[in-house]
Amino acid sequence: xxxxxxxxxxxxxxxxxxxxxxxxxxxxxxxxxxxxxxxxxxxxxxxxxxxxxxxxxxxxxxxxxxxxxxxxxxxxxxxxxxxxxxxxxxxxxxxxxxxxxxxxxxxxxxxxxxxxxxxxxxxxxxxxxxxxxxxxxxxxxxxxxxxxxxxxxxxxxxxxxxxxxxxxxxxxxxxxxxxxxxxxxxxxxxxxxxxxxxxxxxxxxxxxxxxxxxxxxxxxxxxxxxxxxxxxxxxxxxxxxxxxxxx
Amino acid sequence: xxxxxxxxxxxxxxxxxxxxxxxxxxxxxxxxxxxxxxxxxxxxxxxxxxxxxxxxxxxxxxxxxxxxxxxxxxxxxxxxxxxxxxxxxxxxxxxxxxxxxxxxxxxxxxxxxxxxxxxxxxxxxxxxxxxxxxxxxxxxxxxxxxxxxxxxxxxxxxxxxxxxxxxxxxxxxxxxxxxxxxxxxxxxxxxxxxxxxxxxxxxxxxxxxxxxxxxxxxxxxxxxxxxxxxxxxxxxxxxxxxxxxxxxxxxxxxxxxxxxxxxxxxxxxxxxxxxxxxxxxxxxxxxxxxxxxxxxxxxxxxxxxxxxxxxxxxxxxxxxxxxxxxxxxxxxxxxxxxxxxxxxxxxxxxxxxxxxxxxxxxxxxxxx
Amino acid sequence: xxxxxxxxxxxxxxxxxxxxxxxxxxxxxxxxxxxxxxxxxxxxxxxxxxxxxxxxxxxxxxxxxxxxxxxxxxxxxxxxxxxxxxxxxxxxxxxxxxxxxxxxxxxxxxxxxxxxxxxxxxxxxxxxxxxxxxxxxxxxxxxxxxxxxxxxxxxxxxxxxxxxxxxxxxxxxxxxxxxxxxxxxxxxxxxxxxxxxxxxxxxxxxxxxxxxxxxxxxxxxxxxxxxxxxxxxxxxxxxxxxxxxxxxxxxxxxxxxxxxxxxxxxxxxxxxxxxxxxxxxxxxxxxxxxxxxxxxxxxxxxxxxxxxxxxxxxxxxxxxxxxxxxxxxxxxxxxxxxxxxxxxxxxxxxxxxxxxxxxxxxxxxxxxxxxx
Numbered sequence: 001x002x003x004x005x006x007x008x009x010x011x012x013x014x015x016x017x018x019x020x021x022x023x024x025x026x027x028x029x030x031x032x033x034x035x036x037x038x039x040x041x042x043x044x045x046x047x048x049x050x051x052x053x054x055x056x057x058x059x060x061x062x063x064x065x066x067x068x069x070x071x072x073x074x075x076x077x078x079x080x081x082x083x084x085x086x087x088x089x090x091x092x093x094x095x096x097x098x099x100x101x102x103x104x105x106x107x108x109x110x111x112x113x114x115x116x117x118x119x120x121x122x123x124x125x126x127x128x129x130x131x132x133x134x135x136x137x138x139x140x141x142x143x144x145x146x147x148x149x150x151x152x153x154x155x156x157x158x159x160x161x162x163x164x165x166x167x168x169x170x171x172x173x174x175x176x177x178x179x180x181x182x183x184x185x186x187x188x189x190x191x192x193x194x195x196x197x198x199x200x201x202x203x204x205x206x207x208x209x210x211x212x213x214x215x216x217x218x219x220x221x222x223x224x225x226x227x228x229x230x231x232x233x234x235x236x237x238x239x240x241x242x243x244x245x246x247x
Numbered sequence: 248x249x250x251x252x253x254x255x256x257x258x259x260x261x262x263x264x265x266x267x268x269x270x271x272x273x274x275x276x277x278x279x280x281x282x283x284x285x286x287x288x289x290x291x292x293x294x295x296x297x298x299x300x301x302x303x304x305x306x307x308x309x310x311x312x313x314x315x316x317x318x319x320x321x322x323x324x325x326x327x328x329x330x331x332x333x334x335x336x337x338x339x340x341x342x343x344x345x346x347x348x349x350x351x352x353x354x355x356x357x358x359x360x361x362x363x364x365x366x367x368x369x370x371x372x373x374x375x376x377x378x379x380x381x382x383x384x385x386x387x388x389x390x391x392x393x394x395x396x397x398x399x400x401x402x403x404x405x406x407x408x409x410x411x412x413x414x415x416x417x418x419x420x421x422x423x424x425x426x427x428x429x430x431x432x433x434x435x436x437x438x439x440x441x442x443x444x445x446x447x448x449x450x451x452x453x454x455x456x457x458x459x460x461x462x463x464x465x466x467x468x469x470x471x472x473x474x475x476x477x478x479x480x481x482x483x484x485x486x487x488x489x490x491x492x493x494x495x496x497x498x499x500x501x502x503x504x505x506x507x508x509x510x511x512x513x514x515x516x517x518x519x520x521x522x523x524x525x526x527x528x529x530x531x532x533x534x535x536x537x538x539x540x541x542x543x544x545x546x547x548x549x550x551x552x553x554x555x556x557x558x559x560x561x562x563x564x565x566x567x568x569x570x571x572x573x574x575x576x577x578x579x580x581x582x583x584x585x586x587x588x589x590x591x592x593x594x595x596x597x598x599x600x601x602x603x604x605x606x607x608x609x610x611x612x613x614x615x
Numbered sequence: 616x617x618x619x620x621x622x623x624x625x626x627x628x629x630x631x632x633x634x635x636x637x638x639x640x641x642x643x644x645x646x647x648x649x650x651x652x653x654x655x656x657x658x659x660x661x662x663x664x665x666x667x668x669x670x671x672x673x674x675x676x677x678x679x680x681x682x683x684x685x686x687x688x689x690x691x692x693x694x695x696x697x698x699x700x701x702x703x704x705x706x707x708x709x710x711x712x713x714x715x716x717x718x719x720x721x722x723x724x725x726x727x728x729x730x731x732x733x734x735x736x737x738x739x740x741x742x743x744x745x746x747x748x749x750x751x752x753x754x755x756x757x758x759x760x761x762x763x764x765x766x767x768x769x770x771x772x773x774x775x776x777x778x779x780x781x782x783x784x785x786x787x788x789x790x791x792x793x794x795x796x797x798x799x800x801x802x803x804x805x806x807x808x809x810x811x812x813x814x815x816x817x818x819x820x821x822x823x824x825x826x827x828x829x830x831x832x833x834x835x836x837x838x839x840x841x842x843x844x845x846x847x848x849x850x851x852x853x854x855x856x857x858x859x860x861x862x863x864x865x866x867x868x869x870x871x872x873x874x875x876x877x878x879x880x881x882x883x884x885x886x887x888x889x890x891x892x893x894x895x896x897x898x899x900x901x902x903x904x905x906x907x908x909x910x911x912x913x914x915x916x917x918x919x920x921x922x923x924x925x926x927x928x929x930x931x932x933x934x935x936x937x938x939x940x941x942x943x944x945x946x947x948x949x950x951x952x953x954x955x956x957x958x959x960x961x962x963x964x965x966x967x968x969x970x971x972x973x974x975x976x977x978x979x980x981x982x983x984x985x986x987x
Binding site for chain 3: 074
């Protein structure tokens with residue numbers, strides 16, 4: 001039984017003359033790991049920011065968790081988690097203080113936070129570091145922690161914006177294990193990335209080029225359609241015509 | 248040399264990309280100098296006073312009229328009894344209460360002796376002294392006019408000449424003062440923040456591994472901000488001359504040269520601050536909170552330094568703006584030449600060298 | 616409300632981890648309050664005096680000894696000519712030149728009229744005003760003495776005289792510190808309040824953590840309150856320290872009710888922090904926030920009535936002081952601390968500042984967008 005938790009219909013964002021995201025339409029199902037691929041500057045982050053209620057769409061429509069992105073952003077925010085490209089934990093707070101703060105602003109009860117924090121730290125093998133300032137942690141740990149914080153309040157959907165930038169393959173692997181575990185719990189994952197190997201981990205991927213979605217399917221179907229052996233090749237074929245590169 | 252120019256160019260890019268900041272830096276000094284040039288004055292005028300007239304005769308009416316007509320006073324309230332005095336002071340605005348004794352005119356005519364009591368709100372002692380003096384001389388004038396038919400013998404007539412500033416305009420003091428204050432704070436802050444920002448976002452390391460010599464690296468940081476500060480000096484001077492009508496009596500080139508020296512001092516101070524701090528916030532806190540009050544209070548333009556206790560007089564010597572304030576006053580208002588300000592110039596020069604020496608020594612140890 | 620407690624906990628932790636903030640809230644005010652009131656003194660003494668005496672008579676000698684004995688003037692030199700004396704003024708060796716003309720004594724006795732030239736360096740406004748006035752007063756007194764010497768008693772009595780007695784209320788010893796310490800305390804509160812708050816939200820913008828807050832269901836008002844309350848409390852702590860220093864070090868005991876000072880300070884801080892937050896919501900970078908903060912701070916402080924009198928300002932500048940919370944607080948401080956004014960006396964001040972607080976904070980909340 002398919003149940004769409006995100007729908008986008010001709011969603012567009014313009015900055016002056018520049019069309020960052022151009023009439024994108026797609027649906028994401030409950031419990032799915034949905035990959036949002038594209039080169040830097042293709043408009044992935046802009047699309048994601050509109051869905052999260054951080055950016056006002058110029059035109060088109062979209063719903064997240066059944067709520068409208070124009071009028072019901074505050075309702076949306078109660079149902080989502082978000083991990084931005086820019087590192088988003090407070091460097092001058094400790095690990096457990098960061099968890100407590102973010103859980104708190106999502107309205108979790110203190111007792112519940114306390115119990116779940118212990119559980120989470122244990123899971124991440126961070127218990128000894130509970131009282132370490134975040135700025136002292138290695139980047140990979142910070143990212144795993146940031147993700148765990150983003151889903152700490154059990155949102156329906158979590159948006160991840162290039163979550164694995166700048167870390168080694170092993171850490172990336174561990175990170176994806178966390179993502180799978182979250183998906184198993186029924187959390188829908190919406191993830192942007194430009195690592196094509198990560199695309200293979202997704203249930204379905206969409207590929208954006210110059211603000212438009214050029215392809216959307218399961219990795220296997222995409223490879224078949226484009227007659228390619230890897231997602232890398234699929235991407236290269238699509239991105240060849242791109243005019244924008246970099247930010 | 249080519250690398251150096253590229254670095255300077257990069258700094259200019261930073262500055263011009265951030266339009267909002269640029270606008271603030273260019274416009275702010277202009278607005279401030281206009282605002283303070285017109286609004287600040289040491290003169291005390293238009294003070295609200297209250298009158299308690301128990302006599303209500305022609306003489307008291309005349310004195311009250313004279314007080315009200317003068318530029319110093321504005322009779323805001325008529326009190327009915329002694330009890331009202333306290334209340335008049337307590338609600339704030341009344342600076343002076345003038346009390347006429349009962350039967351004022353009768354006494355004056357028949358016994359040649361009448362009494363007026365002046366009560367000043369001395370919470371601000373300066374205003375209290377001044378308003379009492381003003382009121383006294385207005386009443387004395389009235390008294391002298393009573394005897395015009397028989398002029399007083401043995402009269403010494405003081406002729407007062409106000410040199411350099413005959414109209415006693417506040418702008419003559421406050422333009423040089425505010426200029427010194429704005430320049431030092433803006434220049435020091437811009438420089439320190441721009442360097443500390445590179446530390447914060449870690450581009451500093453990249454720059455440090457480049458083959459550019461530390462001296463040139465620091466210079467490349469400093470030059471754009473010195474340029475901006477010179478723009479500020481020019482706009483401030485243009486506004487002062489055209490709008491505030493403060494003349495430039497001395498040599499403009501000398502004035503600009505001294506301004507450049509002072510800017511260099513401020514930028515070096517900024518460099519020094521950036522070398523002892525590692526976050527933008529701390530750098531700003533030191534350059535703003537640490538410089539603002541000392542400059543305002545010990546810079547000589549608000550409060551006379553000679554009236555301060557000795558330790559503070561000594562302390563004021565390390566405030567760079569004090570020396571620049573003297574220079575600007577001498578060159579701009581008094582129209583003096585370099586001969587009269589070489590000492591102050593030398594002191595600023597020495598301070599600059601001191602700040603630079605500290606910056607360099609710290610800079611090198613960090614490289615090691 | 617529960618969310619607010621988490622926000623507050625976080626802000627406080629960040630503050631306590633940041634030695635720079637603690638230094639500026641606790642130590643800087645103490646140091647500045649201990650030093651600067653000594654500097655802030657308009658009392659003009661030690662006016663440097665140069666005398667050009669062309670007369671060398673007993674009267675000119677008498678006058679010179681009278682003026683030097685007054686305590687306001689320091690006689691730096693006798694100049695041979697007016698031009699030489701002007702040079703002394705040029706090089707700041709003299710603030711005031713008094714030229715006694717040739718035949719001063721002779722004219723005074725024979726013609727019953729003589730003159731004296733007072734040339735004041737009017738670049739230093741305060742000194743020129745007061746120094747000139749002091750000198751004029753001394754000349755007048757001297758004149759009176761001579762008159763008494765020469766005139767016969769009945770003739771003197773025939774002149775109607777108005778006896779003027781003056782007294783200084785609330786500060787009979789004319790102590791500047793009584794006036795300046797509360798004022799400087801307000802200045803310090805202003806600097807800390809505006810500066811810290813104006814930087815705070817921008818910092819979160821620059822580090823990116825604000826995004827994380829913006830995608831959370833936390834409301835704008837809760838967020839702004841979370842930023843406001845910690846600095847509000849710190850402001851009150853600074854005020855307490857300042858009042859303690861005023862009491863212990865300067866022996867300034869408020870005549871009025873101390874609770875009233877706190878009540879006013881609470882409202883004042885709300886207004887001030889509102890402005891800081893407003894700046895913060897507009898600024899994109901910390902640099903922008905600091906520059907605008909610096910600008911606002913300077914306007915508030917210099918047009919606050921502490922350094923120059925508001926009465927003397929042009930009409931338009933007086934209007935600016937009407938939206939300046941600092942001007943209200945400085946006046947209220949003086950009223951409560953020195954005059955013992957009560958609630959009824961300051962209620963309009965309080966109302967005005969409350970109005971400003973509401974305006975600035977509402978504006979800040981409206982201008983803080985969770986979405987661009």
